[in-house]
Amino acid sequence: MVVIYRTPPDVAAFDTHYFDVHLPLAHQLPGLRRYEVSKRPIATPAGDAEPYLVAILYFDNLDALRQAFATPEGRACAADRRVLAPRDEDVQMYLFESAEV
Amino acid sequence: MVVIYRTPPDVAAFDTHYFDVHLPLAHQLPGLRRYEVSKRPIATPAGDAEPYLVAILYFDNLDALRQAFATPEGRACAADRRVLAPRDEDVQMYLFESAEV
Numbered sequence: 001m002v003v004i005y006r007t008p009p010d011v012a013a014f015d016t017h018y019f020d021v022h023l024p025l026a027h028q029l030p031g032l033r034r035y036e037v038s039k040r041p042i043a044t045p046a047g048d049a050e051p052y053l054v055a056i057l058y059f060d061n062l063d064a065l066r067q068a069f070a071t072p073e074g075r076a077c078a079a080d081r082r083v084l085a086p087r088d089e090d091v092q093m094y095l096f097e098s099a100e101v
Numbered sequence: 102m103v104v105i106y107r108t109p110p111d112v113a114a115f116d117t118h119y120f121d122v123h124l125p126l127a128h129q130l131p132g133l134r135r136y137e138v139s140k141r142p143i144a145t146p147a148g149d150a151e152p153y154l155v156a157i158l159y160f161d162n163l164d165a166l167r168q169a170f171a172t173p174e175g176r177a178c179a180a181d182r183r184v185l186a187p188r189d190e191d192v193q194m195y196l197f198e199s200a201e202v
Contacts, residue, residue: 002103002155039197039199039200042196043195043196043197044195054195056103094139095144097140098138100137
């Protein structure tokens with residue numbers, strides 16, 4: 001899962017909430033194998049501007065990811081994500097399986 | 102680097118070009134450590150609709166990535182990307198370093 005947050009109005013408050021609240025919640029997702037968060041700067045040579053944070057969460061497969069978000073821990077994560085990004089346009093989420101090519 | 106292509110007008114032509122032309126070009130990027138491409142479907146519970154393909158290219162760091170795109174191979178990749186996604190709004194690219202958290 002790739003999650004892209006746009007630059008929030010209050011970056012300090014976002015950072016505090018992301019790392020102190022959201023990250024511990026995400027670490028409770030069943031089946032989470034790896035969790036990476038972008039450092040700044042994020043360069044964008046084309047397309048969308050103003051990304052602030054990109055998170056990549058790795059699960060064994062799409063089913064494992066869906067199952068994780070169906071648990072209480074997953075619902076807590078999703079609810080907290082809406083604190084970080086109240087409007088749908090503040091965040092993009094892409095859930096997919098990938099293969100090395 | 103995360104690259105997100107929107108659904109193109111001609112998906113069959115996109116696929117052919119992506120896998121037969123772009124992928125071999127990308128594999129020539131100096132310093133490319135790993136290259137993953139999404140399988141379908143890509144679920145999008147919030148935000149951007151109609152993603153068609155997500156590619157994740159791994160390099161040692163952001164400098165290595167920038168150096169790769171400054172080479173003839175990198176310029177060929179970038180030029181070919183514009184064949185796949187002629188308009189900037191057809192693609193999003195995010196270049197960043199990430200850390201496991």
